[in-house]
Structure formats: structure tokens, C-alpha cells
Amino acid sequence: MDKLIHDFSYGLFFWVAIIFVILIILMRKFAWKPILEALNAREEGITNALEAAENAKKELAQLNADNERILKEARIERDAMLKEARTLKDKIVADAKEEANEQADTIITNAKQAIEIEKQAALAELKSQVAGISIEIAKKVIKSELASEASQLELVEKSLKEVTLN
Amino acid sequence: MLKTPSSFKLLFTFAQILETINIQNRMIVKKNLRVLVALALVLMPFTSQATVEQHHDEAHPTDAQAQHHQEADHSGAHDENSHHETSEGAHDGISTQAEINAYTQHHLADSHDFTFFSDEKTGHHYGFPLPVILVDNGIKFFMSSEFHHGEELVEKDGQHYKLYHGKIYKTDAQGTIHYGENHYPTNEQPLDLSITKNVFSIIFISILLFLLFVNLAKGYKKGPIPTGFARVLEPLVIFVRDEIAKPNIGEKKYRKFMGFLLTVFFFIWITNLLGLTPLGINVTGNIAVTVCLALFTFFIVQFSANKDYWKHIFWMPGVPVPMKIVLAPIEVLGMFTKPFSLLIRLFANITAGHTVVMGLIALIYTGKALLGTGGSIGVSLLLTLFINVIELLVAFLQAYIFTMLSSLFIGMAVEEHDHH
Numbered sequence: 247m248d249k250l251i252h253d254f255s256y257g258l259f260f261w262v263a264i265i266f267v268i269l270i271i272l273m274r275k276f277a278w279k280p281i282l283e284a285l286n287a288r289e290e291g292i293t294n295a296l297e298a299a300e301n302a303k304k305e306l307a308q309l310n311a312d313n314e315r316i317l318k319e320a321r322i323e324r325d326a327m328l329k330e331a332r333t334l335k336d337k338i339v340a341d342a343k344e345e346a347n348e349q350a351d352t353i354i355t356n357a358k359q360a361i362e363i364e365k366q367a368a369l370a371e372l373k374s375q376v377a378g379i380s381i382e383i384a385k386k387v388i389k390s391e392l393a394s395e396a397s398q399l400e401l402v403e404k405s406l407k408e409v410t411l412n
Numbered sequence: 413m414l415k416t417p418s419s420f421k422l423l424f425t426f427a428q429i430l431e432t433i434n435i436q437n438r439m440i441v442k443k444n445l446r447v448l449v450a451l452a453l454v455l456m457p458f459t460s461q462a463t464v465e466q467h468h469d470e471a472h473p474t475d476a477q478a479q480h481h482q483e484a485d486h487s488g489a490h491d492e493n494s495h496h497e498t499s500e501g502a503h504d505g506i507s508t509q510a511e512i513n514a515y516t517q518h519h520l521a522d523s524h525d526f527t528f529f530s531d532e533k534t535g536h537h538y539g540f541p542l543p544v545i546l547v548d549n550g551i552k553f554f555m556s557s558e559f560h561h562g563e564e565l566v567e568k569d570g571q572h573y574k575l576y577h578g579k580i581y582k583t584d585a586q587g588t589i590h591y592g593e594n595h596y597p598t599n600e601q602p603l604d605l606s607i608t609k610n611v612f613s614i615i616f617i618s619i620l621l622f623l624l625f626v627n628l629a630k631g632y633k634k635g636p637i638p639t640g641f642a643r644v645l646e647p648l649v650i651f652v653r654d655e656i657a658k659p660n661i662g663e664k665k666y667r668k669f670m671g672f673l674l675t676v677f678f679f680i681w682i683t684n685l686l687g688l689t690p691l692g693i694n695v696t697g698n699i700a701v702t703v704c705l706a707l708f709t710f711f712i713v714q715f716s717a718n719k720d721y722w723k724h725i726f727w728m729p730g731v732p733v734p735m736k737i738v739l740a741p742i743e744v745l746g747m748f749t750k751p752f753s754l755l756i757r758l759f760a761n762i763t764a765g766h767t768v769v770m771g772l773i774a775l776i777y778t779g780k781a782l783l784g785t786g787g788s789i790g791v792s793l794l795l796t797l798f799i800n801v802i803e804l805l806v807a808f809l810q811a812y813i814f815t816m817l818s819s820l821f822i823g824m825a826v827e828e829h830d831h832h
Contacts, residue, residue, distance in 0.1 A: 252596055255522055255700045257545075257604040261611040262704040269618045269679070274671035277625035281649055282670060284632030291636070 380409065512774040516767055520694055521578045522610045524556040528692070537561055542612055546573065546580065548602035556606070573602070580604050610701065613693040617682050625678070652677050652815060660819040665826050669819065672712060676705060677815040684762060684807030688769075688800060696810070697762035699755070706755035709818040714747070717825035724829075750821050754814055761810050765803045772796045 387401040527539035541557035552568045559566055559575040565587045566573045574583045581589065581599035592598040607615075628642040628649075638646050652674050657666040683695045695701055723729060725743040728736050772795045779788035 248594065250699055253521065253699070254703075255604070255608070255698070257606055258522055258608060258610055258698060258700040259704050260605060261607070262614060262701050263707075265611075265614050265618055266675075266679070266704065266708065269621065270671055270675045272622060273625060273675045277622065277629050278671050278674050280629035280632060281625065281646075282653070282667070284629070284636070285646075285650065285653075288632075288636045 376409070380405075383409070509778065512771070512778065516770040516774075518578075519692060519770060520697060520763060520766060522608045522698060523578055524559065524575060524580075524606055524608055525561070526609050526612060528690075535561075542607050542609065544580070544606040545604075546602040547605055548582070552602075574599075580606075609693060610695050610698055613683070613686065613691075613695050614701075617679065617686060617695070621675075621678055621682060648678070649674060656812070656816050656819050660816065660823040661826065662823065666819075669712065669716070669822050672708065673815050673819055676708070676818065677811050680705070680758065680814055681808055681811035684810060685804070687762060687766065688803055688807065694762070694766050696758055697766050699759050702755040702759040705758070705814070706751040709754060709821060710748075710751040712818075713750075713821045713825045716822060718828070720827065720829045721825045750817075754817055758810050758814055761806055765799070765806055768799050769796060769803065772799060 383405050384402075387398070387405055390401075524544060525537070525539055525541045527537045530537040530539075541555045544552075544554055544556050544558075546552040546568075548571065549569070552571075552573075554566065554568065556575075558564070559573075562575040565583065565585075566575075567585075572583050572585055572587065574581050574587045574589065576589055576597060579597075579601065581597055581601055583589065583599055589597045590599055624641070624645060628638055628645050631638040631640075631642045637643075653666070653670065656677070657670055657673050661669060680696055687694055687696065725747065726740050728739045728743070731739065772792055775792040775795065776788050779791060782788070783791060
């Protein structure tokens with residue numbers, strides 16, 4: 247220890263202190279600052295690039311998922327459209343049938359009515375004709391048969407038997 | 413004689429390995445990091461005490477050695493250079509334990525010239541001189557070559573200066589050195605602001621660091637990914653940011669301290685690594701350097717500390733009043749022991765590493781009698797290689813620990829205590 251203290255060189259201490267201060271100042275300005283800045287910039291660049299790659303990957307995955315989803319949706323839509331078309335077709339057919347039935351019914355009803363009317367008319371005409379014929383017959387009978395009372399009655403009866411109302 | 417220092421060196425190596433394991437464990441159990449660090453801090457006074465004491469013990473033989481030399485100088489006081497001549501005359505090169513210790517001490521200490529190697533036989537040193545700057549009634553500036561490695565006096569403005577054991581003393585015209593009772597020279601010392609070997613190395617390392625990292629910074633202008641050597645540095649910057657600063661200081665506040673933490677981390681690491689090369693520099697193993705670095709941490713911690721930090725020191729919340737009074741001095745002491753542990757740890761680890769490597773290289777000479785020339789070289793190379801590999805790890809580890817603990821202390825100072 248005695249020797250160490252005795253050997254302590256103040257001149258060396260002085261120079262080391264001065265040189266070291268100058269060295270630190272120079273190194274800071276010309277070496278460490280640009281080096282550390284460059285390193286930081288590079289590391290940031292790498293981090294950013296990695297992040298960007300990760301983001302791109304995520305985006306791609308997102309895109310794929312989107313495509314899948316859109317495809318699925320399209321498929322569902324198509325199915326729905328097909329289904330709708332089918333129901334529409336069925337409905338149209340059913341509607342047409344119903345309408346046709348209705349129309350047929352109307353036509354039939356109308357026809358029936360017409361027939362009824364015609365029948366009534368025919369019956370009325372027939373009745374009137376029968377009445378006319380009857381009157382004619384009566385006329386004739388009366389003319390021919392009205393000689394005797396008996397023959398008149400017989401004739402009436404005979405005529406009535408002949409003329410049956412359909 | 414080899415036994416004591418080598419066992420001490422082994423102890424250090426062992427301690428370093430233990431520390432390595434400890435650190436690795438810490439890294440694995442990150443959640444318990446704070447608990448472990450707190451525990452380490454509690455134990456720190458003991459370990460650092462032990463470290464200092466070991467150094468003390470280690471220093472003793474060399475002190476005795478120095479004393480020996482000094483006495484020799486005394487007896488042959490008429491001849492200024494007797495010290496050098498006695499050590500050079502008797503042997504060729506460095507071969508005795510005493511000379512090895514002296515050489516190791518010389519390596520560990522700072523010096524006024526940059527010597528790569530020297531020929532002990534002829535006394536010729538290969539290297540280059542460095543400027544000496546003395547503040548002593550004005551500034552005196554001259555090259556260290558004028559000292560001729562301590563062999564000659566330098567006279568400036570009528571004042572004589574002598575370089576003696578790596579330090580500059582004022583002397584009379586004959587260069588007489590007076591000794592105090594603890595055998596250290598009592599001659600007056602001028603304020604020595606010389607560009608010594610360590611200062612030179614620090615300037616060199618600072619320029620190197622600056623160029624390396626400005627290059628890395630410029631690389632980012634061309635593209636986001638650096639090329640070439642910058643690619644090696646970038647992960648280390650990220651390591652300091654993500655493993656040291658962010659977890660300890662917190663995501664929000666770490667940015668402000670990155671300048672200091674990164675600089676201190678790379679400075680210590682590169683300095684430690686260069687210390688392992690044959691350039692033979694020992695910067696972080698110098699207590700003045702580690703004191704300075706630890707003081708930076710200390711001041712940054714104190715100046716960035718928030719209200720909660722001071723409250724926890726002087727008036728600990730959540731404990732009874734008598735405890736508050738007892739805790740305050742302990743906490744105040746803690747303010748200083750934290751950076752103290754930093755400076756001692758770095759200094760002791762690097763000094764120990766260098767001492768071990770020097771000792772193992774010296775095995776070539778000391779083991780020659782026992783193992784033969786080839787054997788001693790082989791053993792020495794093998795062991796030195798082994799320790800050097802560990803030292804490579806320690807170089808990084810110490811930089812990591814210093815930065816990690818600094819950021820931990822800063823983190824403690826800026827932490828928000830919402831729960832109180």
C-alpha cells in the first residue's frame with residue numbers, strides 16, 4: 247500500500263483525465279451518436295418490416311375469410327332465389343288453375359242458367375202449343391163429336407187419354 | 413525463492429477463474445444479478461483488502477531489493493552509476509530471481525521512454541525517447557533521451573534533475589539522492605506532466621479507438637449493414653447497449669450514459685489487449701489510470717443521482733430512526749467503496765496478469781538448471797501460452813465488469829422508487 251501511494255503518478259492521472267474527457271466528448275459526437283442512431287433506425291426498420299409482414303399476413307387471412315363468406319352468402323342467396331322462383335311458379339300455376347276453375351264454373355253456371363231459361367221458354371212454348379193443339383183438338387172434337395152428348399164425352403175422354411203431358 | 417511469488421500468482425489465476433465462473437453464472441441467472449452483485453459488493457472489502465495485502469507481501473521482497481540497491485548506492489555514493497554497473501557487471505542478461513523481480517517491477521511501472529527491448533550486457537536500449545514536461549517555476553520541456561536512462565543529470569535553468577527509478581527528482585549538481593526512513597528518496601519532486609510511456613500509449617489507443625469507431629459510424633451512411641472490421645465492432649456496441657446499459661440503468665435513461673460506458677468499455681478492453689502484446693505497455697495495471705477511470709464513474713454517479721438516491725443514503729426509508737442513524741455512515745462509506753472496488757479490481761487483475769506472464773517467461777532462465785535450456789523454454793512457452801489465453805479472457809472480462817458495475821451504480825443512482 248505504501249508503495250502504491252508512493253508510486254502514484256499525478257502526471258499520469260492528469261493526462262488520463264484530460265485525454266479521457268476529450269475522448270468521451272469526441273467519441274460521443276463522432277462515433278457513438280451516429281452509431282447508436284443508425285442501430286436504432288435499423289432496428290426500427292426491421293421491427294416495422296416485421297410488423298408490416300404480419301399485417302399483410304393478417305390482411306390476406308381476412309381477405310380469404312371475406313371471400314369464403316361472400317361465396318357462402320352468394321350460395322345462400324342463389325338457393326333462396328331458386329326457392330322463391332319455385333314457390334312463385336307453384337303459386338302462378340295454382341292461381342291459374344283456380345282462375346280457370348272459377349271461369350269454368352261461371353261458364354257452367356251461365357250455361358245452366360241459359361239451359362234453364364231455354365227449358366222454361368220451351369216448356370212455356372210447349373204448354374202454349376199444347377194448349378193450342380188441345381184447343382184445335384177440342385175444336386175438331388167439338389166439331390165432329392159434338393153430335394151427341396155421349397160421343398162428346400167419349401171424345402173428350404179419348405182425347406185426354408191420347409194427350410199425355412210429357 | 414520462486415515458490416512464494418508463483419503461489420501468489422497461481423492464487424490470482426485461480427481467483428480470476430473463479431470470477432469468470434461467477435460472471436458466467438450471473439449472466440445465466442440474470443434475474444438474480446442484483447442480488448449477486450450486492451453480495452459481491454458486501455464481500456468486496458474483504459477481497460480488495462486481501463488483494464492489497466497480497467500486493468504488500470509481494471512488494472516486500474522488491475522493497476528489500478530496492479533497499480539493497482539503495483544501500484549499495486549509499487556505500488558507493490561517489491559513483492553515481494554504481495547501481496547500474498553492479499547489476500550489469502556481474503551477470504549477462506537477467507538471470508537471478510532478484511533481477512527478475514526488479515525487471516518485472518520495472519515493466520509494471522511507467523517510464524519516461526518507450527523501450528521495446530534492451531541489451532543488458534552493453535546497456536543499450538532499443539526504443540524511442542518521449543517528451544518530458546516538468547512544472548517547476550515555469551514549464552521545462554526536453555526529451556527524455558537527455559537523461560540517458562537515468563545515467564546523466566539534466567540541468568535546466570540552473571536546476572538539476574535526476575531520473576531515479578522512473579521518477580524525476582531535483583538534485584544538486586552531483587545528483588545526490590537523500591533517503592528517508594522508509595528508504596524512499598526525500599528529494600523534492602517537480603510536478604511531472606511528462607508524456608510518459610503510459611500517456612503515449614493512452615493517446616495512441618484513443619486515436620485508434622476514434623478511428624475504428626468513426627469508421628463504423630461512417631459505414632452506416634453507405635448502408636444499414638457495416639462491412640469489414642466494423643462488422644466485428646457492431647455486435648460489441650450492441651452488447652454494451654443491450655446487456656450492460658439497458659438492464660442495469662433502464663430503458664428510459666440509459667441513452668445519456670452510453671457515451672461514457674461505451675468509451676470506458678472499449679478503452680479498457682483495447683488497452684488490456686495491447687498490454688498482452690510484446691509492446692510491453694501496462695496502462696490499466698497502473699493505479700493512477702484506474703483511479704482516474706473509477707473517479708469518472710464516481711462523479712457521474714453522484715451528479716446523475718436523483719433525490720431517492722440521496723434519501724436512501726442519508727435517511728433510509730422504511731427503517732426505524734436509530735437504524736437510519738446507523739445506516740447513514742455505512743451508506744456514505746458505500747458511496748466511496750463502490751468506485752474503490754472498481755479501481756482495485758482492474759488494477760489488481762491486470763497487474764497480476766502481467767506479473768504472472770513475466771514470471772513464467774522468466775522461467776526460461778530460472779528453470780535452466782533444473783530442466784535444461786530446451787526444457788525450460790518448452791515449459792515456459794506452454795505455461796505462458798496458457799496464461800495468455802486466460803488473460804485474453806480477463807482483458808474482456810475486466811472491461812465488461814468495470815462497465816457493468818459502473819452502469820449498475822449509475823442505475824442505482826437514477827432508479828425511481830415508486831413503491832415508497
